[in-house]
Amino acid sequence: MENAALAIRGLSKRFGGKTAVHHLDMEVPRGSFYGFVGPNGAGKTTTLSMATGLLRPDEGQVEVAGVDVWAHPTEAKRRMGVLADGVRLFDKLTGEQLVTYAGLLRGMERDLVAERTADLLRVLGLEDSAGKLVQDYSAGMTKKIALASAMVHAPELLVLDEPFEAVDPVSARTIRGLLDSYVASGGTVILSSHVMDLVQRMCSHVGIIAAGQLLASGTVEEVRGDSDLETRFVELVGLEAGEQELSWLRL
Numbered sequence: 124m125e126n127a128a129l130a131i132r133g134l135s136k137r138f139g140g141k142t143a144v145h146h147l148d149m150e151v152p153r154g155s156f157y158g159f160v161g162p163n164g165a166g167k168t169t170t171l172s173m174a175t176g177l178l179r180p181d182e183g184q185v186e187v188a189g190v191d192v193w194a195h196p197t198e199a200k201r202r203m204g205v206l207a208d209g210v211r212l213f214d215k216l217t218g219e220q221l222v223t224y225a226g227l228l229r230g231m232e233r234d235l236v237a238e239r240t241a242d243l244l245r246v247l248g249l250e251d252s253a254g255k256l257v258q259d260y261s262a263g264m265t266k267k268i269a270l271a272s273a274m275v276h277a278p279e280l281l282v283l284d285e286p287f288e289a290v291d292p293v294s295a296r297t298i299r300g301l302l303d304s305y306v307a308s309g310g311t312v313i314l315s316s317h318v319m320d321l322v323q324r325m326c327s328h329v330g331i332i333a334a335g336q337l338l339a340s341g342t343v344e345e346v347r348g349d350s351d352l353e354t355r356f357v358e359l360v361g362l363e364a365g366e367q368e369l370s371w372l373r374l
């Protein structure tokens with residue numbers, strides 16, 4: 124546990140009669156690039172929301188670099204940057220204002236925030252849209268400005284829910300480069316994704332979740348074994364809907 128950037132123990136969440144996450148234990152080693160994968164509705168967003176202090180668990184504990192997220196939220200949040208899925212941004216701000224606001228909220232000096240905001244906007248190709256309201260951004264631009272807001276305080280851990288969704292291939296490559304050098308310099312990333320190929324190429328570690336439970340976790344090599352990650356994923360999760368056909372759709 125000492126070497127865990129993120130340690131989750133016995134985490135559970137129910138919504139009415141539906142168990143979204145069930146006694147989940149998970150450890151993301153420091154310095155790892157951890158892919159969190161699972162079918163739709165598996166509990167990825169619910170887990171990451173509880174891990175980042177956005178959604179209160181029914182049971183269980185979460186620690187970021189040894190700091191309990193729910194007992195010491197301010198201290199824990201200082202150590203992480205979060206790109207949440209489906210959470211509304213302050214979209215009446217311009218992109219530049221939003222990143223600046225995120226930095227100031229973390230207690231950073233105004234000059235340093237300005238410097239880093241300019242760097243992030245430039246690297247992410249948002250310089251020309253810096254003065255535009257976030258509500259007028261495209262889906263991919265919104266993802267990128269949210270990512271910039273998550274990174275501005277140079278946290279130890281980045282928790283990214285679907286960071287590549289809606290992002291064009293050129294921007295995706297830029298983001299991959301940013302994240303790679305962040306991990307190479309000692310940072311830890313956990314990202315959720317549906318794209319197995321991307322996880323296999325980018326990540327050092329992977330966790331597979333289905334029906335609120337972790338089915339496998341370890342290095343990508345350990346989890347995929349002799350096959351590729353997608354095959355292993357389908358073996359663990361099952362094909363279910365994929366095996367069925369629509370007879371009326373045959374032309």
Ligand SMILES: Nc1ncnc2c1ncn2[C@@H]1O[C@H](COP(=O)(O)OP(=O)(O)OP(=O)(O)O)[C@@H](O)[C@H]1O
Pocket residue numbers: 138141142143161162163164165166167168169170
């Ligand atoms: N606020 C909520 N109220 C009721 N049910 C919820 C709520 N949030 C999530 N759920 C349910 O919990 C389960 C897990 O949802 P979650 O969004 O965590 O899955 P996910 O793995 O992120 O899915 P996806 O890959 O489709 O984004 C689903 O059955 C979902 O319908």
